[in-house]
Every structure is written in C-alpha cells, then in structure tokens.
Amino acid sequence: KQEVTQIPAALSVPEGENLVLNCSFTDSAIYNLQWFRQDPGKGLTSLLLIQSSQREQTSGRLNASLDKSSGRSTLYIAASQPGDSATYLCAVYGGATNKLIFGTGTLLAVQP
C-alpha cells in the first residue's frame, strides 16, 4: 500500500527566505508526482508535475525534484512571499495499486 508523507507538517518563515518542503513515498513504481497548493476553503491549484522519467521541474520561484529510487521529492520555494502561505500537497500516481495518493500536507505561513 502506497504511503505518502510530508515533512514538516507546518512551517513558518519570514518573508524572503528560501525553503524546502519534503514528500516521501513508499512505492517507487510511480507514473508521476505532482505538487499542489490549497488555500483555505478552496480547491487544488497544480504547481508542478514531474513524470517518472524526469528529475526536476521548474516554474518561476518553484523547483521540484524527484528521486524515484529513494522515494523522495522536494519542493523548493525561493524568496518566499506572504502570498505563498497555503497548504502544500504532493500526490503520487501509480505504484503497485495504480492509484493516486495524496501526502499528508505541509501548512506554510510566510510572515511579512
């Protein structure tokens, strides 16, 4: 059974800091991994999608890496802003059960 864990569960940083969010998964036979942000009471906003054959994806201040063999992904946010405050979720698709499983989430607060 695929298990997806995100560390830390919550993070508070001052504006301008660079930060790293972590996602680990137990079954490495995945198709892809995706990072989302979710604002309170809202749906999911897709940030980055990394296919299993890729090692990283970049979009603006965001960079996501994938190490399938070790079952890990990181989301790097450069020069954080208060508007980055949200819950960040990773989701892996595939594995032995061919399901899409979400991580436990990281609640990020960027202090002005």
Next chain:
Amino acid sequence: GAVVSQHPSWVICKSGTSVKIECRSLDFQATTMFWYRQFPKQSLMLMATSNEGSKATYEQGVEKDKFLINHASLTLSTLTVTSAHPEDSSFYICTAGVTDTQYFGPGTRLTVL
C-alpha cells in the same frame, strides 16, 4: 488542455436526504476516475476508484452502500451520498484520466444540516 468539471460546486442539504455529485471530463474520455473527500485541516483521502463499465473499487472503511459511484460513460462519473448526515459534510474532489495522467476537478463542498 484536459478539463474536468464537477457539479454542483457546493450544496447544502438536510440530514437524511441524498445528494448526487457529477464529475465530467469535458474534452477527453476518461477510463479511470478517482473520488476523494477532505475534512477540515486534513489531506485528501481516496474513497474509491471508478472504471468505466465496471463496479467501483472502494477503499477500506468507505461504505459502498452509502457512497454510490456510477461510471456510466467515458466522460461521466457520479457520486451519490445516500441518507446524508452532518458527519458527511466535507469537500469532495474527483479526478479523471487515462493511462498515466489524472486531471482534477474543482471540488464540491457538501454541507449537511
């Protein structure tokens, strides 16, 4: 790009009534759809996997008689919450996809009074 819609986007109902949520793939045919629910301050939990033309596969702990899933066509899956109770109040999200890619619906917020 692939678009997935959900209807309604929010619904309020009385305890004991049934509510149907639709998930549609608008510009592609989806062989697989997943249904999730999200309680406040928690992550998304997989409820069931829906494959077109076959019965849904439910996750452990999800009552199949309470959460009826129908995947009648390659573009539509429905989730019916039967005899809803306040503890069923949640955010429900579907995904639809083919092969190795899933696309996400915007979600439906259900409030049961």
